Amino acid sequence: MGNLSSKIEHIVVLMLENRSFDSMLGKLYPSNNTFDGLNGDESNPLQDQPDIPVWSSLATDSESMSIPTPDPGELWVDINMQLFGLNGKPGNQPPSMNGFVNNYVRQNAEPAANYKPKPIMHHYTQAQVPVISQLAKQFAVCDQWFASAPCQTWPNRFFLHTGTANGYENNSPSHFPYLMNTIFNRLNEANKHWGIYFHDFPQTLTLSNLWPHLENFHSFDDFKEDAKNGRLPAYSFIEPRYFPDVKLPNDQHPPHNVGMGEELIADVYNAVRNSPTWHKTLLIITYDEHGGCYDHVPPPTAVPPDNTNAQPFGFDRYGVRVPAVLVSPYIKQGTILRAAPNDNLPHNGPPYPFDHTSIIATVRNCFNLGGSLTNRDAVAPDLESVLNLDSPSNDGPATVTPLPYTISDSELQAALNAPLNGFQKALHEAATHLPPLALAENTENVCACIEDHIENLVNGTMAEVPNHKTPAEALPFIKDKLAAFLGK
Structure with missing residues (x-):
């Protein structure tokens, strides 16, 4: 230690x-x-x-x-x-x-x-x-x-x-x-x-x-x-x-x-x-x-x-x-x-x-x-x-540089319109189940809102997950749910 x-x-x-x-x-x-x-x-x-x-x-x-x-x-x-x-x-x-x-x-x-x-x-x-x-x-x-x-x-x-x-x-x-x-x-x-x-x-x-x-x-x-x-x-x-x-x-x-x-x-x-x-x-x-x-x-x-x-x-x-x-x-x-x-x-x-x-x-x-x-x-x-050195003497390079790569419009569009992978589907579902904390008026209400939401989830009250098939469809929804949760 x-x-x-x-x-x-x-x-x-x-x-x-x-x-x-x-x-x-x-x-x-x-x-x-x-x-x-x-x-x-x-x-x-x-x-x-x-x-x-x-x-x-x-x-x-x-x-x-x-x-x-x-x-x-x-x-x-x-x-x-x-x-x-x-x-x-x-x-x-x-x-x-x-x-x-x-x-x-x-x-x-x-x-x-x-x-x-x-x-x-x-x-x-x-x-x-x-x-x-x-x-x-x-x-x-x-x-x-x-x-x-x-x-x-x-x-x-x-x-x-x-x-x-x-x-x-x-x-x-x-x-x-x-x-x-x-x-x-x-x-x-x-x-x-x-x-x-x-x-x-x-x-x-x-x-x-x-x-x-x-x-x-x-x-x-x-x-x-x-x-x-x-x-x-x-x-x-x-x-x-x-x-x-x-x-x-x-x-x-x-x-x-x-x-x-x-x-x-x-x-x-x-x-x-x-x-x-x-x-x-x-x-x-x-x-x-x-x-x-x-x-x-x-x-x-x-x-x-x-x-x-x-x-x-x-x-x-x-x-x-x-x-x-x-x-x-x-x-x-x-x-x-x-x-x-x-x-x-x-x-x-x-x-x-x-x-x-x-x-x-x-x-x-x-x-x-x-x-x-x-x-x-x-x-x-x-x-x-x-941490096998007695002093911080291995500073390494001041910066490292990745290979240059330019994303083409066609490549980005193909990615946006590709089917959601399994992990993206799971995150899409996770966003669906966030509590809408933007509705809370103060910190006390936020805590109460979270407690109520967790109780509903424990009792099996689940939101319906939209049928979004691609990142282009899913990401605006995810951003909206995240903004409502974070209050932004």
């Missing part, structure tokens, strides 16, 4: 969408025995066909930067097939990691002919994603960071904020209200300031315990201003742009262009690096889950977060490995962070690898917030060990 509390006063987390470790950083250190990346001969079987090897396109055009297309499967049942194979079943045995291709070609959101086997085995090179690659090499990369569960986006983001998914494996069906205690509420109790900075709609607003704290929700432009003026809170959480608007999404959710996410990573780093608080800041860049993209490392077993008798899954296994890059002037250049020797993974019991609840453990220990939220973050390793 000493390194955390004495060196760090500000923790900033940027969580992107749906990319595996191998897909983004598998070739970061191509010939390094201390780094668990791709060696190039990995493959996955395709039923009754030759195996499909890992590969990279090398190009930086829009099509090459949007692989895999179409969107892979990410439901709990999809991930089980990806982990255990076409005919495998979950159990105590280590996952074989040989079902990614067979699962991908069985998706049905689009015509079957669109699901070619090759895209799911694709990985990006350092030349294609120079920003995250440069930061990973200049500071630290963790090659043992797993999604908290082999589940969809919402469950894994819930783990980051609450230490549990409350027994829910998928985004849908929804289970409003979500009343889990959060790390943000724990910060409130300790009078530590926090902020959630978002682009279009913050997924964190699915957590009803955050509804009374609207003053802590800000635009991403506010983040850049707060960093510039030395006003960053103790804990900042950044959400990307999930929908196309005047710009393309920058969340990197397949098949969204990963170059847009590179721009966001650069914006966040440049803001933090040039802030007066740089020498007291830890920046964590990670992804909620793998989104169906191939990774070769079997996830270990995990400690269930609570006593929820979840069916059919007990949340006793981590999800697929995801990218995690740690940035601070207290980090030695070229650090590869892990909690256990590679030959000990997967295994049962401690030492446990890093997962999203490591962020909860880090925030708790850094700001002296007391005990764990759940059994999962109780055993999660925190990030104290990554």
Whole structure:
């Protein structure tokens, strides 16, 4: 705890969408025995066909930067097939990691002919994603960071904020209200300031315990201003742009262009690096889950977060490995962070690898917030060990620059008129269930309005979700609901 509390006063987390470790950083250190990346001969079987090897396109055009297309499967049942194979079943045995291709070609959101086997085995090179690659090499990369569960986006983001998914494996069906205690509420109790900075709609607003704290929700432009003026809170959480608007999404959710996410990573780093608080800041860049993209490392077993008798899954296994890059002037250049020797993974019991609840453990220990939220973050390793310099002597580059990219009008229009992906549909539903706080006249009325709304949700009174099919249809509605909630 000493390194955390004495060196760090500000923790900033940027969580992107749906990319595996191998897909983004598998070739970061191509010939390094201390780094668990791709060696190039990995493959996955395709039923009754030759195996499909890992590969990279090398190009930086829009099509090459949007692989895999179409969107892979990410439901709990999809991930089980990806982990255990076409005919495998979950159990105590280590996952074989040989079902990614067979699962991908069985998706049905689009015509079957669109699901070619090759895209799911694709990985990006350092030349294609120079920003995250440069930061990973200049500071630290963790090659043992797993999604908290082999589940969809919402469950894994819930783990980051609450230490549990409350027994829910998928985004849908929804289970409003979500009343889990959060790390943000724990910060409130300790009078530590926090902020959630978002682009279009913050997924964190699915957590009803955050509804009374609207003053802590800000635009991403506010983040850049707060960093510039030395006003960053103790804990900042950044959400990307999930929908196309005047710009393309920058969340990197397949098949969204990963170059847009590179721009966001650069914006966040440049803001933090040039802030007066740089020498007291830890920046964590990670992804909620793998989104169906191939990774070769079997996830270990995990400690269930609570006593929820979840069916059919007990949340006793981590999800697929995801990218995690740690940035601070207290980090030695070229650090590869892990909690256990590679030959000990997967295994049962401690030492446990890093997962999203490591962020909860880090925030708790850094700001002296007391005990764990759940059994999962109780055993999660925190990030104290990554701060391996005695003084903040690794300043890194003053700025980082993403590859240039110009969005064409036709590309933006195609994105606006594309079908909503599963995550966008879930956010659309979440916006529908926000309380209309603009109707409240004062703070007391706001609290009463929230309490009444939660009681209605508990009793099953649900608003009807409009039948919007595309971002062009859904986003104006989402913005109106968010404005009514925030009182703007």
